[in-house]
Amino acid sequence: MKIELSENKVFYNHNGQKKEIHPFWLRERVNGDKYIDYKTQQRLFDPTQLKENVEISRLKLSENFLEVSFEDGITTKMAIENIIKEFSTDSDIKLIKKIKWDSKLKDFNYFDFNENFFEEKLMFDALTKFYQYGFVIFRKVPTSNNFLVNFANSIGSIRRTNFGEYFDVKSKPNPNDLAYTSLPLTPHTDNPYRNPVPCIQILHCIENEVSGGYSTLVDGYTVTEQLKNDFPEFYEILTEIKIRFQFIDESVVLESWAEMISLDENKQFKQVRFSPRLDFVPLLEKSKLELFYKARNKISELYKSDDFRIEFKLTPGDLLMMDNHRLLHGRTVYDANEGKRFLQGCYIDYDSTEGRLKHLKRKFNL
Numbered sequence: 001m002k003i004e005l006s007e008n009k010v011f012y013n014h015n016g017q018k019k020e021i022h023p024f025w026l027r028e029r030v031n032g033d034k035y036i037d038y039k040t041q042q043r044l045f046d047p048t049q050l051k052e053n054v055e056i057s058r059l060k061l062s063e064n065f066l067e068v069s070f071e072d073g074i075t076t077k078m079a080i081e082n083i084i085k086e087f088s089t090d091s092d093i094k095l096i097k098k099i100k101w102d103s104k105l106k107d108f109n110y111f112d113f114n115e116n117f118f119e120e121k122l123m124f125d126a127l128t129k130f131y132q133y134g135f136v137i138f139r140k141v142p143t144s145n146n147f148l149v150n151f152a153n154s155i156g157s158i159r160r161t162n163f164g165e166y167f168d169v170k171s172k173p174n175p176n177d178l179a180y181t182s183l184p185l186t187p188h189t190d191n192p193y194r195n196p197v198p199c200i201q202i203l204h205c206i207e208n209e210v211s212g213g214y215s216t217l218v219d220g221y222t223v224t225e226q227l228k229n230d231f232p233e234f235y236e237i238l239t240e241i242k243i244r245f246q247f248i249d250e251s252v253v254l255e256s257w258a259e260m261i262s263l264d265e266n267k268q269f270k271q272v273r274f275s276p277r278l279d280f281v282p283l284l285e286k287s288k289l290e291l292f293y294k295a296r297n298k299i300s301e302l303y304k305s306d307d308f309r310i311e312f313k314l315t316p317g318d319l320l321m322m323d324n325h326r327l328l329h330g331r332t333v334y335d336a337n338e339g340k341r342f343l344q345g346c347y348i349d350y351d352s353t354e355g356r357l358k359h360l361k362r363k364f365n366l
């Protein structure tokens with residue numbers, strides 16, 4: 001993209017198409033101490049109080065800068081690079097390409113934790129891996145005093161749910177969720193009945209003395225792409241029909257209507273929801289339901305297939321951070337009589353990881 005001038009107007013030339021930049025767009029971007037607070041990058045003026053039809057009185061374009069004088073007497077010098085950056089609405093995160101993976105994945109993105117980790121370049125690398133693969137495992141994370149809360153709040157801030165600020169995953173009497181038993185958990189996403197669904201789950205292994213209880217992960221993105229390719233009709237109906245997810249216990253009733261596969265505004269993968277014990281399809285025409293049930297069975301079969309699932313054992317100090325909108329997680333059965341198995345979990349949202357990643361990118365000039 002190129003910036004060009006003609007008759008006191010500024011144009012951008014993109015793929016041979018030349019279009020004028022609105023003078024007000026430039027006017028509200030004036031920089032300098034008088035107009036912008038350097039630290040916060042917030043405006044020191046209110047653009048809604050300016051005259052809308054502000055005109056340009058003088059322009060000067062050099063290789064790297066555009067100098068603009070407006071008829072209200074304000075002059076500014078803008079870096080061309082910054083103007084071009086604003087042409088794209090893609091964030092740094094969207095530019096990180098997702099990497100599809102299945103059971104053949106060998107590298108589980110392990111990173112060793114240390115005290116200064118949150119401010120290090122290594123954290124940037126870990127977060128980049130997280131956005132590529134949907135998960136990352138930190139090792140040697142302190143296990144005392146619910147350090148998990150500290151960890152989550154050092155990336156961003158904890159997202160509290162009805163399970164509390166954080167939750168202890170171990171078998172207990174009268175559980176309100178199967179997670180709190182020693183039963184196997186087939187791949188599922190957490191909290192599909194919440195609106196919005198918590199974005200990221202953090203699971204921290206405190207103790208694990210049992211021989212079973214392996215953690216399992218499946219890439220919902222890979223499975224979705226496979227379904228789209230091999231069973232387009234199933235893909236279509238699962239991206240189309242909103243179903244009701246619900247959670248009920250003594251103190252709360254949570255319900256959310258959503259598709260099992262949600263797409264973004266460009267019809268690209270956005271999120272999967274899968275928890276077949278608490279999803280309720282509305283009463284639709286018989287033929288539509290027939291197709292829906294076939295599609296749900298197929299995606300369930302793919303999610304549970306050995307072809308897509310990775311299995312690994314979390315050992316004390318391991319902390320798994322996974323994308324709850326992209327991955328499914330579960331665990332294999334274990335025998336509670338063999339010893340202790342104790343994990344702690346909590347959620348954070350995408351603004352936490354995005355904010356940290358962008359901060360580290362800025363800090364290390366990446």
Ligand SMILES: [Fe+2]
Nearest residue numbers: 179189190329
């Ligand atoms: Fe879960």
